Amino acid sequence: MRFSLRRRTSRGMTAPTRVGRVDLIGGGPGPADLMTVRAHRLLAEADVVVADRLGPADEVRAGLAPHVLVVDVGKRPGHHPVPQAQINALLVDHARAGRRVVRLKGGDPFVLGRGGEEVLACQAAGIPVTVTPGVSSAISVPQAAGIPVTHRGVASGLHVVNGQGPFGVSALASLADPSVTTVVLMGVAALPRLVCEALAHGVGADRPVAIVENGHTAHQRTLRSTLGAVVAEAEVARVTNPAVIVVGDVARAGLLLPTAARFAESSA
Incomplete structure (x- = not known):
């Protein structure tokens, strides 16, 4: 967990402030056991999961802690209820609020998954972001x-x-x-x-x-x-x-x- 050391308390003391971040995870073709060990670890640390329709979203959701917020941004042919710009904003806003955000994508984030656009949006906002590959x-x-x-x-x-x-x-x-x-x-x-x-x-x-x-x-x-x-x-x-x-x-x-x-x- 990452902290900064410059948040001041009511007594004038300094206390750690949690720094949010975004982790893009490749969910692979569907079964959760085809995901990487790192992907499972990051999901276990998440406060928010922003999930696509494809990949292991349903299986992963069943194993998340009760406090984890799951945001469904899945697209279907001819039906894109959450535009990409709004998805980018969700990632940035939750991370700015100090939350650990996992962007769960089907397949691999960088294979026709618009993962590069999400990385750029986080970088432009000064949000730490990493990418964990998945099976395409x-x-x-x-x-x-x-x-x-x-x-x-x-x-x-x-x-x-x-x-x-x-x-x-x-x-x-x-x-x-x-x-x-x-x-x-x-x-x-x-x-x-x-x-x-x-x-x-x-x-x-x-x-x-x-x-x-x-x-x-x-x-x-x-x-x-x-x-x-x-x-x-x-x-x-x-x-x-x-x-x-x-x-x-x-x-x-x-x-x-x-x-x-x-x-x-x-x-x-």
């Missing part, structure tokens, strides 16, 4: 379905894309490169547009695609398809967020798992 869903969710994002002789590179925007030049190049795996986060709603862009760029319609839904949970499902067929098959399967889209030869059925099923459910 870009790697861990495919892994849960038996999909290695790199595999010797199959894929030697990885490209991670935000599916909420159009494919850039580098993303289109990675999609067309058979040695690169492209992982699309937050891309379910935009899947038809993304597929059209890829096909128009000359990416083969037979390029393997997998969509892993609710990775590392009891509701995990995996759809295996191809670029040319995935839009129709995802619609039939009623694929929803949260899901990770994997494009590349590592996504083909049977690479690691001994099944050729196009759609599988996991009881993990």
Whole structure:
């Protein structure tokens, strides 16, 4: 615990004043036991937890001390009730009040998690801030379905894309490169547009695609398809967020798992 030594009491004596701080924590793909030891320690020391929708928020909340304030700032597709500027202000205001603030984020704070923006906001306000990494869903969710994002002789590179925007030049190049795996986060709603862009760029319609839904949970499902067929098959399967889209030869059925099923459910 950190203290300053210049708060004056009513008797004129000096007494310690608690200094607030912010710790950004990567919650990983969901299960709390996939978080780091440091992340669990910081949560145990927290006065306030500002939590996203994804990650282990519910499981973590059940284990917090009764006095800990939990602020839900989770976003859903098309529904962002707490704008990022307001989240930044929450972190700063609670820390200025002398509280230990944990910003609990799904995956890793610096992988499409806007963690850098929150660090900058704390720095601008003079608030001590640290970042504890988490397991990114870009790697861990495919892994849960038996999909290695790199595999010797199959894929030697990885490209991670935000599916909420159009494919850039580098993303289109990675999609067309058979040695690169492209992982699309937050891309379910935009899947038809993304597929059209890829096909128009000359990416083969037979390029393997997998969509892993609710990775590392009891509701995990995996759809295996191809670029040319995935839009129709995802619609039939009623694929929803949260899901990770994997494009590349590592996504083909049977690479690691001994099944050729196009759609599988996991009881993990």
